[in-house]
Structures are given as C-alpha cells and as structure tokens.
Amino acid sequence: EIYAAMAADCTIRFQYFEWSVRKEMVPRKDGAYYEVSPWLLTWEDENYYLIAYDSTAEILKYYRVDKMLHLSVCETPREGKAMFDTLDIADFAKKTFGMFAGDETTVVLQCDASLTGVMIDRFGLDVPMRPEGEGRIRVRANVAVSRQFFGWLTGLGSGVQIVSPPEIRMQYEQYLKDILEQYSRSEEG
Numbered sequence: 001e002i003y004a005a006m007a008a009d010c011t012i013r014f015q016y017f018e019w020s021v022r023k024e025m026v027p028r029k030d031g032a033y034y035e036v037s038p039w040l041l042t043w044e045d046e047n048y049y050l051i052a053y054d055s056t057a058e059i060l061k062y063y064r065v066d067k068m069l070h071l072s073v074c075e076t077p078r079e080g081k082a083m084f085d086t087l088d089i090a091d092f093a094k095k096t097f098g099m100f101a102g103d104e105t106t107v108v109l110q111c112d113a114s115l116t117g118v119m120i121d122r123f124g125l126d127v128p129m130r131p132e133g134e135g136r137i138r139v140r141a142n143v144a145v146s147r148q149f150f151g152w153l154t155g156l157g158s159g160v161q162i163v164s165p166p167e168i169r170m171q172y173e174q175y176l177k178d179i180l181e182q183y184s185r186s187e188e189g
Contacts, residue, residue, distance in 0.1 A: 002038050002050060002065070005073040011037050012052075014071040016063060018117040021137055023125060027069070036061065037078035042089065051087070053080025060087060064121070107168055109139045112159040122152075138163070150175045 005012045013035045017025040036052035039060070043049075048065040060083055111119060113135050119127060123141040132138040143149050150172050153160055162169040 001071050001073055002041060006038050006078075008073065009078050011035050011074045011076040011078055012071060013074050014068040017067050017069060019120040019125075021113050021116045021129070021131060023120065023129070025069075033070075034063075035074060035076070036063075037080050039078075039080065039084040040089070041065070051084070051089075053078070053083060055079045060084060104142055105145045105165065105168060106140060106142050107145070107165065108163040109141065110161050110163050111137050111139060111156075113137050115156060115159050118156065145171070147175065 002012060013033050015031055016028045016034055018028055020026045034054075036050075036054050038050055038052045040051040041048055042051065050063045050065055050068075051060055052063065053059075054061050060080065109119070110132055113131070116129070116137060119129065119137070119139045119141070123139070123143075128140040130138050145168055153162070153172065154176070162172050
C-alpha cells in the first residue's frame, strides 16, 4: 500500500502504536489516525522505516513500518517534495539509527517504565523484561558494548542505569567521567 501510494502520488493513513510494559501494542494518540505523504522506505537496524512528510507539522518524519496498523491509501495528493529533495538520506540515517560493534555482553538495565518501547525497539520483543517496583522495569539484553552503546545510554539520560555486570557499569561510569573531565578542562583553557 505504501508503494502504491507513492506511485499514485497520494497520502497514506494509519494508526501507529508503541509497546507497553506488558509487551502489548498500544495505539499512540489514543488511536487517532496519522495521515502523511510517503516519500521513501528504507531498511535500518533490521527494520523498515518510512520517511514521510507531515503537512500538519511541516516536517519530514520517520515511522517504523511494522508499527503501522490499518494502513490505507488516500486520495489526497502528496506534499513535501521540495523538503524531501533536499534530504541527505545517508546523513539522516546516521543521525537517527545505529549502534556499532563491540564485545557482546549480557547487561541488566533498570529503566523508567516509559522507556519500555525504546527497550523493545532496540532489543526486540523477546527481550527479557519485568516490572521492578513502581514505574520501573528491569531488562536483560545482549549488547555490543562500545562507546556507541554508552552514547545510546547517555541519550536516555537518568531514566536508565546499568545494574550488571559491575565491570560494564564501571566502564560506563568512567566513560561519563571522561566526558565531564573533558568539559572541565575546556573551561580552564
């Protein structure tokens, strides 16, 4: 249907969902439909993504295709061609996706429950996960431990912390200390 809409130069309409702590699909925006102008399907991190123009927000957005429900082609003409034509796809993908290789290790993360969808998106639906007190979850995942992994964690802020193994937790603490030290040195210089 997405390819048919692009060929017909039309918008698409769909519901979009996220994962709950119980690994159930929960529609975003209380089940309201999204209507966007599809421009490109791309494969990143083992998922198909749609890059589409949202005329309401007047920006390009990306959507995981497997999180779209009840998709249909509309008769409304597509918009956003000029914006899409200026998009550097390689640069867009670099900024939006990616975790690089490193030593594979099983880590246990404690997270805010609001990060459930982020954890499922990154590690898959089969990731071992359980509630951990009020508003928290515990996740056990195999990761390629690298600076990019630590950068990904840092991007999630104080909503996540490494519980184990202790040596990976210490590596992450050192990673953060090195960053802070660099900023402290730059103030002195």
